[in-house]
Amino acid sequence: MVQIAADALGCQVKPGGLSGTPSHTAYHPRWYRERVSTYWWLWKWRYLKFVLRELSSVPVAYFVTLTLVQVHALSDGPQAYADFQRWMTHPVFLTLNAISFLFVLFHTVTWFNLAPRAIVVRLRGKRVPEFLIAGSNYAAWLVISAAVAWLILRS
Amino acid sequence: MAETIKLEVTRYAPERHQAPTSQSFEVPYRKDWVVLDALNYIKDNLDGSLSYRWSCRMGICGSCGMMVNGEPKLTCATFLSKYAPGPVRVEPLRYFPVVRDLIIEMTDFMAKLRSVKPWIIREEEKPLSEGEYLQTPEQLDTYKQFSMCINCMLCYAACPVYGLDPLFSGPAAIALAQRYNLDSRDQGAEERMGILSQHAGIWGCTFVGECTRVCPKHVDPAGAIQQYKLTAAKEWFKSLLMPWGAK
Amino acid sequence: MDISSHDVLIIGGGGAGLRAAIAVAEVNPRLNVAVISKVYPMRSHTVSAEGGAAAVIKTGDTLDDHAYDTISGGDWLCDQDAVEAFVQEAPEELLRLEHWGCPWSRDPDGHIAVRAFGGMKKERTWFAADKTGFHMLHTLFQTTLKYTAIARYDEWFVTKLLVDDNRVQGVVAIEIMSGKIQAITAKAVILCTGGCGRVFPFTTNANIKNGDGMALAYRAGAPLKDMEFVQYHPTGLPFTGILITEAARAEGGYMLNKDGYRYLQDYNLGTPQPKPVLRSMELGPRDRLCQAFVKEMEKGRTIKGPYGDVVHLDVRHLGEKLINTKLPFVRELCLKYQNIDPVKELIPVRPVVHYMMGGVSTNIHGATPLAGLYAAGEVACVSINGANRLGSNSLPELLVFGARAGRAAAEFASTQKESNGIILSQALDETKRVEAQFLEKTGGRERIATLREEMQKAMENGAGIYRTHSSLAEAAAKLRELQERFPSITLDDRSRTFNTELTAAVELGFMLDVGEAIVQSALHRTESRGAHQRTDYPKRDDEKFLAHTLIYRNADGSTHGDYLPVTITRWPPGERVYGQPAQAAQAKGG
Numbered sequence: 001m002v003q004i005a006a007d008a009l010g011c012q013v014k015p016g017g018l019s020g021t022p023s024h025t026a027y028h029p030r031w032y033r034e035r036v037s038t039y040w041w042l043w044k045w046r047y048l049k050f051v052l053r054e055l056s057s058v059p060v061a062y063f064v065t066l067t068l069v070q071v072h073a074l075s076d077g078p079q080a081y082a083d084f085q086r087w088m089t090h091p092v093f094l095t096l097n098a099i100s101f102l103f104v105l106f107h108t109v110t111w112f113n114l115a116p117r118a119i120v121v122r123l124r125g126k127r128v129p130e131f132l133i134a135g136s137n138y139a140a141w142l143v144i145s146a147a148v149a150w151l152i153l154r155s
Numbered sequence: 156m157a158e159t160i161k162l163e164v165t166r167y168a169p170e171r172h173q174a175p176t177s178q179s180f181e182v183p184y185r186k187d188w189v190v191l192d193a194l195n196y197i198k199d200n201l202d203g204s205l206s207y208r209w210s211c212r213m214g215i216c217g218s219c220g221m222m223v224n225g226e227p228k229l230t231c232a233t234f235l236s237k238y239a240p241g242p243v244r245v246e247p248l249r250y251f252p253v254v255r256d257l258i259i260e261m262t263d264f265m266a267k268l269r270s271v272k273p274w275i276i277r278e279e280e281k282p283l284s285e286g287e288y289l290q291t292p293e294q295l296d297t298y299k300q301f302s303m304c305i306n307c308m309l310c311y312a313a314c315p316v317y318g319l320d321p322l323f324s325g326p327a328a329i330a331l332a333q334r335y336n337l338d339s340r341d342q343g344a345e346e347r348m349g350i351l352s353q354h355a356g357i358w359g360c361t362f363v364g365e366c367t368r369v370c371p372k373h374v375d376p377a378g379a380i381q382q383y384k385l386t387a388a389k390e391w392f393k394s395l396l397m398p399w400g401a402k
Numbered sequence: 403m404d405i406s407s408h409d410v411l412i413i414g415g416g417g418a419g420l421r422a423a424i425a426v427a428e429v430n431p432r433l434n435v436a437v438i439s440k441v442y443p444m445r446s447h448t449v450s451a452e453g454g455a456a457a458v459i460k461t462g463d464t465l466d467d468h469a470y471d472t473i474s475g476g477d478w479l480c481d482q483d484a485v486e487a488f489v490q491e492a493p494e495e496l497l498r499l500e501h502w503g504c505p506w507s508r509d510p511d512g513h514i515a516v517r518a519f520g521g522m523k524k525e526r527t528w529f530a531a532d533k534t535g536f537h538m539l540h541t542l543f544q545t546t547l548k549y550t551a552i553a554r555y556d557e558w559f560v561t562k563l564l565v566d567d568n569r570v571q572g573v574v575a576i577e578i579m580s581g582k583i584q585a586i587t588a589k590a591v592i593l594c595t596g597g598c599g600r601v602f603p604f605t606t607n608a609n610i611k612n613g614d615g616m617a618l619a620y621r622a623g624a625p626l627k628d629m630e631f632v633q634y635h636p637t638g639l640p641f642t643g644i645l646i647t648e649a650a651r652a653e654g655g656y657m658l659n660k661d662g663y664r665y666l667q668d669y670n671l672g673t674p675q676p677k678p679v680l681r682s683m684e685l686g687p688r689d690r691l692c693q694a695f696v697k698e699m700e701k702g703r704t705i706k707g708p709y710g711d712v713v714h715l716d717v718r719h720l721g722e723k724l725i726n727t728k729l730p731f732v733r734e735l736c737l738k739y740q741n742i743d744p745v746k747e748l749i750p751v752r753p754v755v756h757y758m759m760g761g762v763s764t765n766i767h768g769a770t771p772l773a774g775l776y777a778a779g780e781v782a783c784v785s786i787n788g789a790n791r792l793g794s795n796s797l798p799e800l801l802v803f804g805a806r807a808g809r810a811a812a813e814f815a816s817t818q819k820e821s822n823g824i825i826l827s828q829a830l831d832e833t834k835r836v837e838a839q840f841l842e843k844t845g846g847r848e849r850i851a852t853l854r855e856e857m858q859k860a861m862e863n864g865a866g867i868y869r870t871h872s873s874l875a876e877a878a879a880k881l882r883e884l885q886e887r888f889p890s891i892t893l894d895d896r897s898r899t900f901n902t903e904l905t906a907a908v909e910l911g912f913m914l915d916v917g918e919a920i921v922q923s924a925l926h927r928t929e930s931r932g933a934h935q936r937t938d939y940p941k942r943d944d945e946k947f948l949a950h951t952l953i954y955r956n957a958d959g960s961t962h963g964d965y966l967p968v969t970i971t972r973w974p975p976g977e978r979v980y981g982q983p984a985q986a987a988q989a990k991g992g
């Protein structure tokens with residue numbers, strides 16, 4: 001019935017619903033879509049900080065490689081290891097290592113600060129406050145670092 | 156004349172404009188006026204064609220989100236005095252298609268919301284005659300925070316990942332999925348996991364953390380995503396270690 | 403013109419509309435049901451209800467107690483069969499919402515917690531912290547997403563009901579995003595469009611509460627019932643209308659006039675004590691507090707603020723600690739939305755319009771006298787609210803009568819044939835009207851905002867807290883004048899894309915009609931009852947007015963009225979418990 005009348009009036013009948021896919025998109029005039037600028041991460045210190053953390057994966061990878069090279073040198077005998085140690089005193093490596101160290105430090109700190117977000121610990125129904133979770137991470141970090149330092153510096 | 160403050164408001168009429176432009180208005184400056192009041196003043200007295208959404212003016216309906224001086228804000232909860240002496244820049248929420256002036260298009264979110272199944276899923280319903288599902292205040296507390304979302308879209312406007320990858324489920328949708336996962340009455344976590352553990356689901360998030368900072372209702376969507384990732388990773392390990400394991 | 407068709411079409415995505423939609427889908431999953439709403443459903447005004455929802459669940463409370471509180475609070479204008487059905491089904495409906503995931507606040511043992519609420523003599527108000535309406539609405543909305551049978555038209559604005567053959571057969575609506583105007587046909591239509599607080603200048607109601615549904619039904623020939631009963635809340639912030647809850651007074655806040663004097667003592671509301679006393683002074687009934695405000699204003703003892711007269715609510719003496727622990731929400735609202743710190747500053751407050759008891763007349767199943775048209779929620783008048791709604795009764799009302807209307811409409815739709823073609827030409831006419839009157843109109847100088855302001859002022863002055871024959875007659879004349887000026891309004895905005903000025907113009911038209919219905923109904927009820935206070939007829943008159951007002955709109959825009967007797971089942975009219983004697987007894991007791 002509706003269909004017949006609609007035809008007479010030159011209308012179009014659409015059956016059923018709209019949920020999920022809105023039918024108006026096709027009908028609609030132009031929407032304006034702003035392209036995200038390539039430099040969006042420079043807009044804000046917070047964004048920059050985030051990109052820096054993402055970038056810190058490069059220094060981490062670099063340290064891993066360096067450790068592998070070091071192990072390799074060790075297995076190649078005292079001469080090779082002495083060479084390795086000599087390179088490491090070169091200003092280029094010194095600065096590179098210093099910068100990488102800062103990045104890795106940054107990565108660690110941001111990671112620990114993040115931990116309480118992901119780990120919700122409840123004791124007797126109460127949520128353990130964030131600083132305790134982050135704090136315990138830091139404490140563990142300090143203890144392990146101290147232990148390693150003690151092992152190495154002991155001799 | 157009383158004190159005034161200048162508003163720079165984005166204007167865009169798709170029929171006439173190639174791209175949005177900005178228009179300045181001089182409005183009265185009052186201590187108890189929020190940015191939305193200034194927009195209403197413009198609409199009532201200066202230019203009736205200015206378009207924006209609002210309804211409750213008490214920070215609960217979620218309609219009035221806009222960028223104010225570059226930050227996503229509920230304009231009904233943002234005082235002009237915060238920006239005195241001005242000017243105040245008012246723009247549509249970032250990363251969404253702009254329909255008109257300050258109006259953005261959000262059907263994308265509505266579809267994403269539905270896709271995470273934000274309702275109680277149970278294998279077996281308890282008949283009403285047997286009363287309520289018991290839930291202690293502590294159990295309520297585990298998901299309460301994530302249930303406070305008013306769908307205002309500020310978190311999406313703060314999320315560069317959403318800007319770069321529109322397929323990303325985004326903060327609010329994931330927080331709401333987590334809201335049901337953590338509800339002691341729900342048994343649908345596994346079903347939702349299938350949807351969210353896809354690349355564009357949770358793994359799209361690289362923890363910028365801005366969503367949590369801008370959220371006017373302290374929902375902490377970033378926290379929800381991180382928790383979800385942890386659960387997903389645990390599930391993955393479990394299935395790796397015990398591929399045949401009991402569910 | 404595009405047309406779409408459904409079996410059941412629900413106008414409004416608030417609590418009532420969403421509940422109705424689920425009811426339809428559950429009664430008959432083969433029915434094609436759609437919800438049309440001018441805002442995304444989760445933006446609907448149900449979202450802002452704070453207090454709670456009443457339903458009997460605890461031992462020691464009975465359905466009869468709830469019914470009696472409702473009926474006596476409503477000054478015996480409630481239909482008692484409807485109230486009985488309501489109190490009976492309310493617990494089940496709230497439980498159903500619990501099963502759908504509503505985060506109701508709990509007792510330590512995991513059971514639903516209830517609290518006391520003004521007017522309820524037992525503790526029976528369920529709550530979800532201080533955001534009950536918000537949680538109910540979002541739970542309902544998210545639950546509807548589960549039903550694929552429920553289609554949605556989000557941000558579509560209904561301008562007209564299509565009636566032919568004495569049966570409602572669909573609507574004409576504007577898709578706001580694109581400006582497309584089209585017909586949506588349906589075998590049954592349910593109105594769930596909420597209240598009309600915006601007809602008044604000071605209101606807790608959101609910008610979207612313009613009485614659209616009342617006007618739609620009224621124009622289509624259905625009667626409006628009990629429109630003279632408009633509820634005020636004594637303490638709203640001026641300008642924003644944000645509600646400052648009773649709790650602020652219950653904790654010991656003072657109401658002060660411009661001399662810093664606790665003026666309520668002059669109005670037979672007890673003597674001031676440093677500590678709050680139940681049912682006396684600041685804790686007197688809402689309507690009495692509102693009336694005292696008007697009297698103070700007449701005496702020139704209120705404070706002139708930028709938005710008119712106010713009095714002060716003073717909680718400073720309670721101290722920051724108590725305010726933070728007992729009234730955090732009050733402080734947050736003041737700080738966040740009004741830039742006032744109640745710890746250090748006085749809160750300017752005044753009575754604000756809060757709730758509409760009247761609405762589209764329906765029977766106990768949500769059916770209106772017009773075939774195919776149903777109504778539920780604040781837009782409807784069943785009536786369970788009578789002359790005065792009890793706080794926390796309206797949220798459960800949305801569910802109980804939303805579900806009832808949904809079931810009744812589903813049943814009706816199952817028996818109906820497709821709508822006939824005549825309505826399509828009606829729809830084309832309506833499209834042309836909207837275009838000619840607003841979008842393509844030339845000439846005319848009236849601004850929407852000006853007319854709206856004049857209307858609101860006329861309503862406040864003529865049909866506010868106190869009414870008289872002459873004040874109402876004046877308001878009626880003013881509204882007539884505004885109706886005549888309405889055709890010459892002009893829009894700045896001629897765009898088809900998201901034209902919010904267009905919707906505001908149509909809403910203004912709706913509000914003028916609703917305003918007239920209120921004024922005319924009030925004019926003819928020459929008694930005082932509940933929220934309707936006539937200074938020229940200060941007594942309740944059960945002889946003549948134990949009846950509902952019905953008001954109809956004639957084709958020429960004039961009105962005619964009728965009365966419908968109140969249904970009394972078990973509770974013969976008595977003194978309103980909230981009245982003076984109860985007060986005096988309390989005051990004597992200290």
Ligand SMILES: Cc1cc2nc3c(=O)[nH]c(=O)nc-3n(C[C@H](O)[C@H](O)[C@H](O)COP(=O)(O)OP(=O)(O)OC[C@H]3O[C@@H](n4cnc5c(N)ncnc54)[C@H](O)[C@@H]3O)c2cc1C
Nearest residue numbers: 414415416417418440448453454560596779780794796797
């Ligand atoms: C501040 C405040 C606090 C309150 N607190 C409580 C409380 O504690 N307890 C209690 O019981 N009650 C309370 N109430 C009352 C209660 O919240 C309302 O009566 C109830 O929410 C109304 O719900 P509804 O579904 O009828 O309408 P609404 O929720 O208002 O929804 C109306 C719907 O209709 C749609 N609509 C309207 N016109 C059109 C149109 N022309 N075209 C298309 N769609 C349209 C809207 O988009 C919306 O979706 C409170 C009210 C207020 C204002």
Ligand code: SF4
Nearest residue numbers: 304305307308310370
């Ligand atoms: S998570 Fe917060 S910011 Fe995001 S939509 Fe919800 S309330 Fe808004």
Ligand code: FES
Nearest residue numbers: 211212217219231
């Ligand atoms: S207007 Fe409702 S959130 Fe701002």
